[in-house]
Every structure is written in C-alpha cells, then in structure tokens.
Amino acid sequence: MDWYNVIFELIDMRSFSNLWYWIVLAVLWSTASHWVLGVPFDMISRAKRHGGAAQEDLETMVRINTGRMLYITRAAGSWLVAIWALVATMLLLLGFVYDIEFAQAVLFLYLPFSLLMALSLRSAILIEAGEGRGDLLHRRLLRHRVATQVLGMVSIFVTSLFGMYQNMHIGVLG
Template sequence: MTFTDLLFQTIDFHSFSNLWYWIVLAVVWSSASHFVMGVPWDLVMRARREGGQAEADLIQLVGIQSRRMLFFSRNSGLWLFGLVCFLHSTLLVLSLWYGVEWAQAVELIALPMTLVGFLGVATAADFDAADELEADLIYRRLRRQRLQVQLIGMVSLVVTAMYGMYKTLAVGPFF
C-alpha cells in the first residue's frame, strides 16, 4: 500500500460513511451551542450564579463581541453576504446538479451555520439598540439565541442523519 492510497483511504470523500464527517458535525454544533455570539455559555451561567466580577466580565465581553460583529457586518457585510451566497450557490449546484457527495455534506453543515451567523448579528443589533447593557437583558437574549441555535442544530442533525443514512444505504458508500 502506497502513501497516497493510505492517505485517500484515511481522508475518504464519501462523507456520510466516514467517521470524521460525523465527528466534525458534532464538534461544529457543540461549539455553536457553547459559544453563543462568541460568549462561552459557562461564563453566562457563572455570571448568573455568582454576579460580581463574573457579571462585569460578561457585560464587557458581550459589548465587545456585539460591537465587533456589527463592525464587520456594517463595513464588509455586503461583500461577506455576496461571498456566502456565492459559496452556497456553488455547493448547491455541485451537490444537487452534479451529485457531489462532499458538497452535499459540506452544505448540510454550512447552510444552518449561516442561519446561526445571521442570528448572531441580529442579537448583536439588539444589544446595540439597548441604551445600556444590563445583566438581565443579556441573560434573556443569550438564552433565547442559544435555544434557537440548539433548535436549528437539532433539525439540522436529524436532516443530515436521515440524508446520510439514505445515501449510505441506497447508494452505497463506494459509488
């Protein structure tokens, strides 16, 4: 067995029958659920429990993250939106028209994550519209966004698992 055979056997482009794809999918959704708008969820819970310095850190971090997201969306948002639309269009054409399995797999991760990104920008705009960031406002909005991300993730995981099972059973992993 040559090195390239071993490499292509390890990095298999039949995504739905590959363990690495499912590991990446789990890590992506676990990270998306843990880092709500870039703020670690354990910091939110600790600030809610303890208050004091942890709450001040949370307020400061949410302010930094929301201003950062809004800065990028205001200054380069149109270009980023165009790039994201181009990438999704390319992946959708490759996956639906040409039947490229890795494009289907990537799109099943990328499309819901784009929705999560838009939710993050909307939450950042909510924080920006508030006169002053208060801890109760932050707890409510971040909890709502985390719930929305988890719902999107659950639907995405079910759709991906069903489609992956279909592709693996009906088409087979080696075609």
C-alpha cells in the same frame, strides 16, 4: 506503496459514511452551543448566579464581541453576502447537479451555520439596541443559546436523514 490510494483510503471522500464527518458535525454544534456570541456559557451562568464583577466581565465581553461583529457586518456586509452566495451556489451545484457527495456534506454544514450567523447578528443588533445589561442580557443570551441548540438538533436530524438516504442509495447502486 501508492500514497495516493493510502490517503484516499484514510480520508474517505464518501462523507456520509465516514465517522470523521459525524464527529466534526457533533463537535461543531457542541462548540456553537457552548460559545454564545463568543462568550462561554459558564461565564453567563456565573454572572447570573453571582453578579458583581462576573456580571461586569460578561457585559464587557458581550459588548466587545457584538461591537466587533456589527462593525464587520457594517463595513463589509455586502461583500460577505456576495461571497456567501457564491459559496452556497457552488456547493449546491457541485452537490446536487454534479452529484459530488463531499459538496453535499459541506453544504449540510454550511447552510445551518449560515442561519446561526444570521441569528447571531440579530442578537447582536438587539443587544446593541438596549438588551446589553442585566437581566435583559441574560434573557437574550439564553434565548440565543436555546435557538442555537434547536437549530443544531434540526440540522443534525436532517443531515442524518439525508446521510442515511445517501448511504442506502449508494449501497443499492454500488
């Protein structure tokens, strides 16, 4: 038995025809939609319904997560942007110059999540600037969740269009 062939049959490197890629895409966006700035959505709903201790817990958790995100950004933001650009450039070149489908598939995960990180950073800045309590916090978190869901839907739609094109293109050539 040739282990190399067995592994590559199990892990199909043609990503857009692989069921696991689509499962990962759906799970990533589902998880991103559920965890709003590191806070589970049910916690946001509970705080809005009941207030009191649930609201205090929500505000504390949001303050901790946004403070952590802003600290990391302020301390290492330039390096993070440089590393992001390096990885994005590498994936673009491998995917579309060298025509490696795996790099294309990773790029279709990487770029939308980069936009999501920018959205999260913007929300964290707005929360720090004064939207960190009460109804303003609820409104900000709900807007962030809706924006995440819209970004996820557009991302899945564009990825599926490109994936269908890839599969038809390879099917015609192969």
